[in-house]
Amino acid sequence: MTPSLTKESLIKESVTKESTAAYSLEAADGSKVEPLDIDRIRRDFPILHQQVNGKPLVYLDNAATSQKPAVVIESMNRYYREYNSNVHRGAHSLSDKATAAFEAARLHIAQYLNASGREEIIWVRGTTEAINLVAQSYGRSQLQTGDEIILSQLEHHSNIVPWQLLAEQVGAVIKVIPINEKAELDMAAYRQLLTDRTKIVAVNHVSNATGTINPIIEISRLAHATGAVVVVDGAQALPHLIVDVKALDCDFYACSGHKAFGPTGIGALYGKRELLEKMPPYQGGGEMIERVSFSGTTFNQLPFKFEAGTPAIAEAIGFAEAVRYLEQFDRKALQAHEDRLLARAMELADAVPGLSVIGQAQQKASVFSFLVDGLHPSDMGTLLDQQGIAVRTGHHCTQPLMDYLGIPGTSRASFAFYNTLEEVEKFFAALQKIIRLFA
Ligand code: C6P
Numbered sequence: 028m029t030p031s032l033t034k035e036s037l038i039k040e041s042v043t044k045e046s047t048a049a050y051s052l053e054a055a056d057g058s059k060v061e062p063l064d065i066d067r068i069r070r071d072f073p074i075l076h077q078q079v080n081g082k083p084l085v086y087l088d089n090a091a092t093s094q095k096p097a098v099v100i101e102s103m104n105r106y107y108r109e110y111n112s113n114v115h116r117g118a119h120s121l122s123d124k125a126t127a128a129f130e131a132a133r134l135h136i137a138q139y140l141n142a143s144g145r146e147e148i149i150w151v152r153g154t155t156e157a158i159n160l161v162a163q164s165y166g167r168s169q170l171q172t173g174d175e176i177i178l179s180q181l182e183h184h185s186n187i188v189p190w191q192l193l194a195e196q197v198g199a200v201i202k203v204i205p206i207n208e209k210a211e212l213d214m215a216a217y218r219q220l221l222t223d224r225t226k227i228v229a230v231n232h233v234s235n236a237t238g239t240i241n242p243i244i245e246i247s248r249l250a251h252a253t254g255a256v257v258v259v260d261g262a263q264a265l266p267h268l269i270v271d272v273k274a275l276d277c278d279f280y281a282c283s284g285h286k287a288f289g290p291t292g293i294g295a296l297y298g299k300r301e302l303l304e305k306m307p308p309y310q311g312g313g314e315m316i317e318r319v320s321f322s323g324t325t326f327n328q329l330p331f332k333f334e335a336g337t338p339a340i341a342e343a344i345g346f347a348e349a350v351r352y353l354e355q356f357d358r359k360a361l362q363a364h365e366d367r368l369l370a371r372a373m374e375l376a377d378a379v380p381g382l383s384v385i386g387q388a389q390q391k392a393s394v395f396s397f398l399v400d401g402l403h404p405s406d407m408g409t410l411l412d413q414q415g416i417a418v419r420t421g422h423h424c425t426q427p428l429m430d431y432l433g434i435p436g437t438s439r440a441s442f443a444f445y446n447t448l449e450e451v452e453k454f455f456a457a458l459q460k461i462i463r464l465f466a
Pocket residue numbers: 090091092152153154155156183185186231233234235236260262263283419423424
């Protein structure tokens with residue numbers, strides 16, 4: 028999402044006055060989108076209306092985890108109050124009801140991601156487990172000594188370590204796509220890295236540390252031309268972008284419910300059916316089997332083959348409810364609003380002495396990573412918290428990226444559609460105060 032407003036237009040308007048009211052927006056492609064009533068949207072999120080350290084909470088840590096609308100919380104409460112039961116096992120009505128809701132949730136996520144069917148959606152605990160599943164099941168069964176796995180410099184540890192474990196197990200080689208000074212992937216270098224030994228290309232859709240949106244369609248096209256499969260870490264894309272796995276033409280897509288306004292403990296792995304069919308189970312246990320005997324076991328069909336044990340039932344229902352919540356909005360309008368928040372932050376950053384923005388990609392989601400001369404990021408986080416402003420600090424589980432940039436970490440403000448321009452301004456006012464007092 029390229030910020031769609033010009034600096035001049037931002038300077039002209041009186042942001043604070045209109046920041047929480049409905050206003051008209053332009054999408055990144057220039058089309059007009061429905062006005063958003065951010066005040067109304069904020070009323071859907073009970074947690075936002077509180078004081079922290081004596082100040083109204085300004086929650087800018089959405090990339091770590093997003094807040095949940097009341098409908099999500101209520102959908103999970105309803106399950107526990109009214110039809111808590113195990114799924115696919117009971118001979119009774121409550122279990123039938125739970126099973127129907129659980130499978131309807133799966134179908135909803137499948138439709139949302141534009142998968143071909145619900146059997147292409149595997150419930151997992153989150154993005155991390157999804158990537159481990161692909162590495163251990165697909166990777167271990169398909170890769171051989173000398174095969175190559177391509178990652179990028181922008182990856183989260185969740186999209187590095189599972190591949191390192193696999194590489195050690197099978198004797199594969201890991202190669203890394205470098206980035207340019209804006210923290211964009213060097214696509215020319217990527218083309219050079221691809222060989223006929225490349226078996227897996229695993230990259231994130233949106234970087235959690237810099238906000239860079241990666242060109243997945245192009246990455247997939249090039250990988251497929253050499254016969255490699257593409258694994259996309261979609262943890263940070265789901266809350267910001269419309270994800271269409273067919274349009275992306277990726278082979279696997281991993282995401283977490285909690286990043287996209289759903290609960291923790293649930294995520295989805297999308298996999299192309301023909302690949303999932305040929306993959307061995309990831310874990311053994313109940314539900315993933317067809318028939319067990321001591322002389323051998325046969326396995327259940329997709330998607331259950333990969334789902335050993337009692338799943339996170341309430342969480343799956345809550346995840347689908349979060350998606351349903353998002354679907355009521357014009358998604359382009361949400362994106363345009365987030366672009367506007369980011370554009371305002373970038374503009375205000377220009378006026379802060381000693382502040383550098385880490386990651387200035389042309390295509391960028393609403394992640395604002397920064398450093399201020401003379402102030403350690405963790406001190407910055409504490410000082411902002413004292414003013415009610417929640418950000419994340421540190422290496423953001425991207426140590427190889429931080430090493431490459433030669434920094435220990437950053438402070439990161441990450442915006443969601445329920446944030447307001449007024450909050451962005453409060454954040455910068457707090458920053459200026461901190462710099463005056465401590466830098
Ligand atoms: N990033 C952040 O503050 P899990 O924990 O499995 O839901 O998601 C892991 C993960 C994978 N990939 C990316 C790009 C991510 O951003 C994350 C989670 C959080 O940036 C916690 S480290």
